[in-house]
Amino acid sequence: MRATVRDVAKLAGVSPKTVSNVINGVVPVRAETRERVESALAQLDYVPNMSARGLRNGRSGNIALALPDLSTAYSAELARHFVELAHERGWAIQLEQSGNDPHREVELVSRARTHLVDGLILNPTLLSMSVVAQQNAQADLDGVRLPPIVVIGEVEPYGIDQVHVDSPAAAREMTAHLIETGHRRIAIVGGSDDRFRSATSLLRHEGYRAALTEAGLTEEPALNVVAPEWTPAAAASEFSGLLDHLENAGGALPDAVFCFTDSMALGVLHVLAKRGIRVPDDMSVVGFDDIGEAAFAIPALTTVRFDKRSIADAALTALAKRIAEPDAPASDIVIPHELVHRDSVARR
Amino acid sequence: MRATVRDVAKLAGVSPKTVSNVINGVVPVRAETRERVESALAQLDYVPNMSARGLRNGRSGNIALALPDLSTAYSAELARHFVELAHERGWAIQLEQSGNDPHREVELVSRARTHLVDGLILNPTLLSMSVVAQQNAQADLDGVRLPPIVVIGEVEPYGIDQVHVDSPAAAREMTAHLIETGHRRIAIVGGSDDRFRSATSLLRHEGYRAALTEAGLTEEPALNVVAPEWTPAAAASEFSGLLDHLENAGGALPDAVFCFTDSMALGVLHVLAKRGIRVPDDMSVVGFDDIGEAAFAIPALTTVRFDKRSIADAALTALAKRIAEPDAPASDIVIPHELVHRDSVARR
């Protein structure tokens, strides 16, 4: 059986509370006593029981990271940074999948407190985040306090801390780049419609539209490809559908495809390769996220890069601050981005 | 403040223990009482406090999943299944990264006790797993009990539960397939050497060698590409090195490349595309793992498929069993695999 404070206390000839004082170091302990306790601690290889500590003072040392789809490359990279950086702060990461289910997100929030979690980092796909925000407001009214939450990604600002890339700006820049290089019919992959609606999608779409407008171009609704999941498979299948449709209708192909994630771009590149449509000669393709595979796509993918590690860092910092000061005003941290030019775009 | 069993009990007009009985369902409760309690439960949106429960019965409901590199696609897919399936069993997943550091693995094991973890699922890259095994043996001698551990992947059997694919057999089959289709000079990417040594690598190499021997071919050490990390980037760089070397030395190119993971195959495909070496016409490429991106590689990648979900399922089942019966003999579960034939292999 593992040693408890009692055992340590007995060995050191002091009371359990003194041992606790030594461990936590807030109450002063005489040097000589401290030494005795510390040696007993070492001798018994004492490890505090987090359940007990958690029960007593409500801190578990765990924080939850909830991502919409854990199997994407983007999630994996993000998760890695979170785990590494959380570790440095003495936190462990409890991984959760929110899916595309708003209810799941709410559930995560309400269960957080009980599931040994000190805080929550949420990456909502859906605008449904507002559901959580409403919860937040409602809880405030009830005098209940939700666990500290930081949102990764853009949501309606309902007084919740958030960390994100400026999606509309990035999408605008990327679209503008395509326009500058002579593209006129730019399809998007990852758009929203009645069936599928995500905050990220809406914001990137908005940036795309802004760039078109700026250039005096009009959006072609037919070139909006909606993918129910942001995976290569879904993107490939939906994008194939677009090509089939254009072919049957005798419509011209787009001259560029702006995929809202690199993962989807991989699917699109595959479809194009299979159909003998050359990238970038016949059609340009760009992505978003700069996942590890992007540089090794065929051809290497032009995309939007941002530092995922600093997202994790900023989110953890914000969470720590929120835990320390529950009533501080909500922060909104924007992570810088840049276009990475590789081989998937040609000048027309 | 969250509702406790006391609150629920008061509302339902019963004792806290009865509420507990309803929740846990081991002690019988009269139907009418149960109903009253359940309605109170729902009304107060009761959620058990895991800290208290953990303190009382020594279970935290958390298990740790430690993977060598969280940023790989393979890890992501695995993590997803673990999170989903663990959830079904009422467990939350605490994610950890073991890196390629044996000490880190040992640390994870010892930290498990501290960090509210009921068990540990480890995917060791290195044979260093034996370090943990030694810990295990040592701990036994000391009368200390390590937390329940299940290993994903193949390690020296030191009495630890393991779940894995039969790597040597799969590698043998894949190599044999390449030989049957007329390939004679098969490079491998992901081999081991003095600097980098991993259990998985060694076992797949062994299978490759066995197939060559069976076919009366001899291994060419020059065609063994060692990658310090199993990422597209590392594979691309090391494989490029091989091609450069062969070119300078005037050696002939291999006619096939067996990458020990799909991630590395993506890097290899990129390098070949960039150099104008056509796949599969000039060179065949195969992978291992069947990650989601494999089917969308260019060309679609022939690889070894196995059900990652059933790995997660088997590991969780084994862990549950181990927790229930700490002294049961160690199990060794082999997950079936199969070759998936796509477009990256041509008959010669």
Place this chain on the structure above:
DNA sequence: CCTGAGCATTACATCGTTGGAATCTTCGCG
């Protein structure tokens, strides 16, 4: 030598849940 200030330590209660034992109900059967 006594007193009181100030610091160090201890006793006790408590967090929420659940085993175990004790108590209370209900119901069948003699």
Place this chain on the structure above:
DNA sequence: CGCGAAGATTCCAACGATGTAATGCTCAGG
């Protein structure tokens, strides 16, 4: 109608750590 068994419910204690309040100790100053 009474008794006992089975079933349902309650009471109490304990899991381990720690905040709070009370106690003990040391030492300076009168």
